[in-house]
Amino acid sequence: MLEVAPYAAQAAASRGRLHGEPAARGRSEFQRDRDRIIHCTAFRRLEYKTQVFVNHEGDLFRTRLTHSLEVAQIARTIARQLNLDEDLTEAITLAHDLGHTPFGHAGQDALNACMKPYGGFEHNLQSLRVVDHLEQRYGGFDGLNLTFETREGILKHCSRKNALQLGEVAERFIKRRRPSLEAQLVNLADELAYNNHDVDDGLRSGLVEMEQLATVPIFKHHRDLVLKTFPKITGRRLIHETVRRMISTLVTDLTQHSAANIKKHAPQSIEDVRRAPVLIAFSPRIEKEQLALKQFLRINLYQHYRVARMSSKARRIISELFTALISEPKLLPPEFQTRAREDKPRAIADYIAGMTDRYAMLEHRRLFAVEPI
Ligand code: MG
Secondary structure (H helix, E strand, O other), rough: OOOOOOOOHHHHHHOOOOOOOOOOOOOOOHHHHHHHHHHHHHHHHHHHHHHHHOHHHHHOOOOOHHHHHHHHHHHHHHHHOOOHHHHHHHHHHHOOOOOOOOOHHHHHHHHHHHHHHHHHOOOOHHHHHHHHOOOOOOOOOOOOOOEHHHHHOOOOOHHHHHHHHHHHHHHHHHHHHOEEEHHHHHHHHHHHHHHHHHHHHHHHOOOOOOHOOOOOOHHHHHHHHHHHHHHOOOOHHHHHHHHHHHHHHHHHHHHHHHHHHHHHHHHHOHHHHOOOOOOOOHHHHHHHHHHHHHHHHHHHHHOOOOHHHHHHHHHHHHHHHHHHHHHHHHHHHHHHHHHHHHHHHHHHHHHHHHHOOHHHHHHHHHOOOOOOO
């Protein structure tokens, strides 16, 4: 196994699993977590869940699955350079979106609104719920029984109220401590990946034009570099050459700035990391450039009328499903009816959150379409 730095999470010194199991053979505990995530049902569903574009809009757009793979690839590259645990990094990235509803953020907002009176809905908490409770694969326990470090990394945000309920895995939100560097890294690799692939998908969809994007300094800078090297380049090649340079600049900056932060604070263990400020970070200059790109995407892509139209429809589908199921829980599949006897709204939220985009549309049609049944 690769040696990691003392400030990295140490697989052999993991805080362990909720249910005791014999030690993993031939792989580290974090590798075992990663493998369990790849084999679980919620992971396969990511293929049919949206980031920005609904799955059926085009076969080449990112889905939550390809997004998670891109985040993993970026995060592992950086983890290796910083001597962090690559397997833990990969496990957290592959699990980070497991709790997402269908239809991306529109779906999450709608489900959260429906769940307001019952404790709300938040996709980070739901990702943890998936790996802790909802997956049913093992004889001895519900969920995947992952290590503390992977679970802690999945729980990116958490309110104080929820943290008090969740206990140990959320204690850092009460004690105001930081998570492992691996978890900090996944956070930023996530942002880095989606900003860049949304540029690519935005251009591919035609919702955003090259000339518009050239108003964003980081994009213009890299596009101009490409045109200098390849004056006749156009179309897909120009987009890709530009995006790959942006990714490379951001990865290099994140690696170097984080390495400098680590050097400055010199943590000697994961406990030191928990007490230090956030150490994995972009430099202030690149942070600002990335923010400008983010703002551009928000206004020009995420709020584009064609995306807004899709989001509005998605919100309606989710809230109509919720309303129908809460008034008639017998419409739930048997497994969720059993859960609903304990906590009806939560069981319905779990059911809806687990749906893929196309399953949600199909179920909505089955319940609402006025056509032969
Ligand atoms: Mg993500």
